[in-house]
Amino acid sequence: MNFITALGSQDFLQNALFAGLLASLAAGLVGPYVVVRRIGYLAGGIAHTVLAGMGIAYFMGASPLVGAFISAILAALLIGYISLKGFDQEDTVIGALWAIGMATGILFISQTPGYKVDLMSYLFGNLLLVPADAIGTLAWMVGGLALVLLVVHRPLTAVIFDEEFARLRGVPVKTLYLLLLVLVAITVVLLLQAVGLIMVLALLSLPAALAGHHARSLGMMIVIASLAAMAFTTGGLALSWQFDLPAGATIVLVAGIAYLVSLIWRSARGGLRR
Numbered sequence: 001m002n003f004i005t006a007l008g009s010q011d012f013l014q015n016a017l018f019a020g021l022l023a024s025l026a027a028g029l030v031g032p033y034v035v036v037r038r039i040g041y042l043a044g045g046i047a048h049t050v051l052a053g054m055g056i057a058y059f060m061g062a063s064p065l066v067g068a069f070i071s072a073i074l075a076a077l078l079i080g081y082i083s084l085k086g087f088d089q090e091d092t093v094i095g096a097l098w099a100i101g102m103a104t105g106i107l108f109i110s111q112t113p114g115y116k117v118d119l120m121s122y123l124f125g126n127l128l129l130v131p132a133d134a135i136g137t138l139a140w141m142v143g144g145l146a147l148v149l150l151v152v153h154r155p156l157t158a159v160i161f162d163e164e165f166a167r168l169r170g171v172p173v174k175t176l177y178l179l180l181l182v183l184v185a186i187t188v189v190l191l192l193q194a195v196g197l198i199m200v201l202a203l204l205s206l207p208a209a210l211a212g213h214h215a216r217s218l219g220m221m222i223v224i225a226s227l228a229a230m231a232f233t234t235g236g237l238a239l240s241w242q243f244d245l246p247a248g249a250t251i252v253l254v255a256g257i258a259y260l261v262s263l264i265w266r267s268a269r270g271g272l273r274r
Contacts, residue, residue: 003238013241015135016127020233020251022138023194024203026145028226030187031208032218033180037160040205042079042181045094047188047200049075051105054122059108064122068192072185075101080181084174125196125248127237138190145186148179156180157218194233195248203229206255213266232258 007013034043053071054064075097082093121129149156158166159176167173184204191200211224236251 003241006241011132012128012130015130015132016247017234017237018135019130019138020127020194020237020247021230022135022142023190024207024229024233025226026142026187026190027203028207028229029142029146029149029222030183031204031229032211032221032225033156033160034184035205035208035212036218036221037180039083039181039184040201041091041094042083043184043188043204044201045079045098046072046075046181046185047197048098049101050188050192051122051197052101052108053105055105055108059112065189065192068189069186071101072189073182076181076185077178080178084177121196122192123196123198124246125192125194125199127194127247130193134193141186141190145183145190148183152176152179153219161218195252199248199252202252203232203255206252206259207232210255210259210262213262228258229255 003013007017034040050068050072053067053069053074055067056071057067058064079094079097155166155171156176156179158169158171159173160180163173187204188200191203195203207225207229208221210228211221215221215224232255233251236254237247239245239254240247240250
């Protein structure tokens, strides 16, 4: 059964597509800020500390996603504090948090009595397991994310392009920077089901980086990144269904190939112009 036919008859595949599109929209909205501000390594640190919260929540009998949200936001604030304070060896500290988060999550999950949760679904995602009742929650969260970004877009744009000028204009630079990291944390959790912890950073950054090749403004970059992320998710899901491949890895592979093609095309055009 091909993807289009299956999509019309299989509810779980429809849920997977809707969830993937919503998660991709979140990535397209937040990713450009991450790419322009060049905080991909901070986003990676946030993403990989999430497993600690998931493991602790699972050990305590709570929802792993609740633990993911709590740990992601706490990690965002902690990493933001470290970044703002300009500690020596900042990258080493963030790398340590990254490793500690992953290790803590695995240890708590391993010590949980009874059925052991499938770590692979957290690490690499599984869109096909998204329940129908999660779609509405996901939609509300993405809508809230979009609303917050709409409100703070102008001052946040000033911060990511020229922090010093924004500070002189009275913009609350530190507050907006921490808010951006919290929004990144929320996006990481939204992307968790789609591509898993390991590949969250790829879907957060690749569509935005591709959009940066073609956009002349941050607003246009957000539009292109959102459309690209949704296209990658749809295409990756279709290919994974058609050829029986892991959905998360296929989505990221499609995004990666598209980015490389765009990069080569841009470089070739630049060479021709010279």
